Amino acid sequence: MKDMEKEIVRVALVGTQRAGLSVDAKVIADEWELKDLSDEETVLATASILFRMKKTAFQTVDFRISNNEIPPKNSKKVCNTTAIKLLNMIMDGAFENALPEFLFHLEKNNKCLPPEILPGLLERSLSSPHLWEQLKKNIGERGKWLLRQNDDWSSLRADELPEDWEEALHDQRLMILEKTRRNDPAKAIRMLEETWPRESVNQKVRFLKVLEKTPTKDLESFLEQCLDDRRKEVRKSAVRLLAKISNSSLSERMFERMKDLIHIKSRTNKKEKLEIRLPDKLDDAMIRDGIDPRVQWYKGGVKASRLGQMVALIQPAKWLEYLNLPAGDVVDMFVRSDWGELLIQAMVEATALHNDNEWTKALLLFRITSSDRKRWQNLNVSRLIDDVSDDVFNAVAIEGMKKQKGYWKKILPSHNYSNRVPACGKMSLPYLSSKTFRNGWPGKIPDIGTDGITEPY
Secondary structure: OHHHHHHHHHHHHHOOOOOOOOHHHHHHHHHOOOOOOOHHHHHHHHHHHHHHHHHHOOOOOOOOOOHHHOOOOOOOEEOOHHHHHHHHHHHOOOOHHHHHHHHHHHHHOOEEOOHHHHHHHHHHHOOOHHHHHHHOOOOHHHHHHHHOOOHHHHHHOHHHOOOOOOOOOHHHHHHHHHHHHHHOHHHHHHHHHHHHHHOOHHHHHHHHHHHOOOOOHHHHHHHHHHOOOOOHHHHHHHHHHHHHOOOOHHHHHHHHHHHOOEEEEEEOOEEEEEEEOOOOOOOHHHHHOOOOOOOOOOOOOHHHHHHHHHHHHOOOHHHHHHHOOOHHHHHHHHHOOOOHHHHHHHHHHHHHHHOOHHHHHHHHHHHHHOOOOHHHOOOOOHHHOOOOOHHHHHHHHHHHHHHOOOHHHHHOHHHOOOOOOOOOOOOOOOOHHHHHHOOOOOOOOOOOOOOOOOOOO
């Protein structure tokens, strides 16, 4: 079936005039009674059948267990049918961001997951360590048994990790590094330094990804050496991690360069204005610190892109300290500069990198209040949502509801789950009900056109 799928994709890309269906593909098409059709019609019909087959059927795995491996019973009760129905909706993608919240309440109510849902969640956990940290508390005895039946899930079995760092499988080494980093940070760095010259590029990048969970000063010396690695992927990961470390040398160097490019101009009876000079050229030190001379990812050309890259690597709190202003006022100063769009988008990147609460609130509130201005309609703040705090979420949600009459009814239809804060572009918010009401409604509900709705939720 996979060969047939590849064949259809090949013909669709190249075109039936240049590459018709193979003999084997035509035989299968005949078996499916796709006769008396042109090649184009056959390709389309076959693609349609393959799509439906892919959605409705799959080949089962040959799975056998011996009599002494009968699955154990769970000590906790499985969640009720209503919760299972909701979980299935989450797994189908309807409310994907609600999964962590579901697991939180599952543990709180001393329940465990239904066995039939575990394989799918275990597969997801392979690419999401954060999900696994929450999931492993809720799989029950039966889930732990299931975990041992599939070698592909071996990386999730942290309790069975080998002691030999160098001889372990790569996924196991990631978990060993993460565990050692928690228990003995200095030892984790020594382990990496000893084997680093022999590691592949992909391994190095994944190791650095693990270190991102604990961006502390003790990593700085090791990461500064990584800036001289031959491979760009490693250097890029090291730059990102150094930028996340509070008051790192890289962040300090970048901010010193930035101060040479800005000037605060005082004006009579007007607010101060930020004047900016774009960097003329890059020296080797700036390139080493992560500024790519060829990348153009900000509106305004290559020089503007360099400026944007610099701002994105600077710790947001530096601006508050340097300008002696709160985040909202700094946003206003950036907006009024000649490079407002560039600065604000770069600050979104920097704020997401450092998970700065004050800046997150200032930028999200700015996005909402400026939504009706064409200049800011393409501002993407979606990266700020993943780790937004309850307080920030509540403040932004209330402002959004004030701005759009009747939004209260739209976001909570029939006591349903979240949608989006209005006017925030692509920003998808996780599970509005629990986020907003986990700690109770924050103050009096404003007059926002509830249209007869009297219950807070």
